[in-house]
Amino acid sequence: MQISDIQPLDYLVIGHITQDLVKGGVMLGGTASYSTMTAHALGLRTGLVTSCPKWLSLPEIAPIKTYRKYSQHATTFENIETDHGRQQVVHHCAAVIGAEDIPEEFINAAIIHLGPVANEVNPIIINNLPAASFIGLTPQGWMRIWGNDGHVQYRRWQTPDALLERADAVVISVEDVQGDEDLISEYAQKTRVLVVTEGFDGARVYWNGDIRHVSAPRVNVVDQTGAGDIFAAVFLARLHATQDPWTAAEQAVKLASQSVTRMGLAGIPTPEEIQDASIEILKGS
Template sequence: MTIPHFISIGHITHDLVGNGITPGGPALYSTCAARNLGISVGMITSFSRPLLQPGLLQGIDIRCQESQKTTTFANLYNEHGERRQIIESVADRITSTLIPPEWRAVSIVNICPVANEYLPEIVRLFDKALIGICPQGWMRRWDSKGQVFRKKWENFKEVLPYADIVFFSEEDVSDPKKAVETYLPYTKMVIVTQGKLGASIYSHNGVHRSPAFPTIEVDPTGAGDVFATAFLIRYFETHDVPESARFANCVASFVVEKEGIYGIPGLDDVKRRLNVAR
């Protein structure tokens, strides 16, 4: 069995945008981004009949827990770009039995739940990997009507000691500075994405701020997931924080220019934009 270089773990979702439905979810954005950057990829997921265009998952090794439902979100944005979410259904939970034993030797893992779909102990399976955590799915709750709200990440002490980098948006928490102070003692690096302002990277050596690439925003959905993916890939190659952040901001800048998953760029597009920026 071929072992992917990069895997992501999380639900593929249906995202309701305007009058249409588009496939989404951090795991899908992440895996497609890694593939488009020329990396061999795998995904652990659960869904039922996702709305996927032919070829969207080409080149991705998928291990799926078949479910009667697909996790479905309505993402509503106001004029300030602030998002309000409604969750309409949730797919089956993901268990560790879905992960081929050989995949535990993978080089990079993106742990990216979207709806609390697996237990935090799954992070312990990859003791040789560079592990990124995108904890958004552990930082949300919803009421009986599906209205999604932020909540504290309660199980972070079970996850972060086994991980290398945690990523979250400043919109995911009420106090980003306090969140950094809470998480950093338990891991090596905390990265806060800040939309048009770029990202701030915190480590035990200090903080590095990386500006966003200028672009015309159409749909910000998935940009943070793609940033995390690109950062992990570049950091694995270089161990250079400023270079990895610049690369990740460049890749993410393409995503906001189109609706949904289809704005994720290829490596050649990224190289051209990086060269122009220089």
């Protein structure tokens, strides 16, 4: 294990750093990469609890206070384009992360973001999180299953109720639930704030029985990888700060939309983009 610092945290992400097999090599990925780096870019004291091999170099997250649960493999994804659309394959999976893996110095973070990508966060972890912490969920990794061939398939979230009831905000994509509007409505009724991201169409926010849509600006798309994780980190951070889901969603949509104009982790919001998005929201544009 490795702990890089013990300063109090504003934002803690729990989930696997991934290795994504791409044309020409390997790219760092996962909610643990994109959301952590986005929270750091927002100026928050940020931490990460993850699982990966000791040998895996993580220069991109060097500024982040990090605990690693060492494992033989890093969680490794490959996206294969087929005649029937994109097929995602899991080649390796790192160790499961439980409450016992969260360092004492990290546990009282103001915001705790559970971000599984490969069913790696033990759901009962929710019972051990501090009552005072703001809990955000991006549950896509609890909605995936794969067999011996590694081909990922959708499965309905098996144990959502306790997590939804405890969460202060939940962010899913319409693809995560296969476009099941009945399921989206069910989740919205069981949690405080639900956001459904819709790619180029922006996002829907469910709060206090109301639904609002935030449109996304048209941009030149280079790479959509990580956009949802960038959205989630901005949304959770701004919601915690302002208690206003509508404003938080507007800023998150703007910054996530800008992220897709660059490749991979280069899409993390820049200081200028963060400032501009904040100014635009204040102006009501």
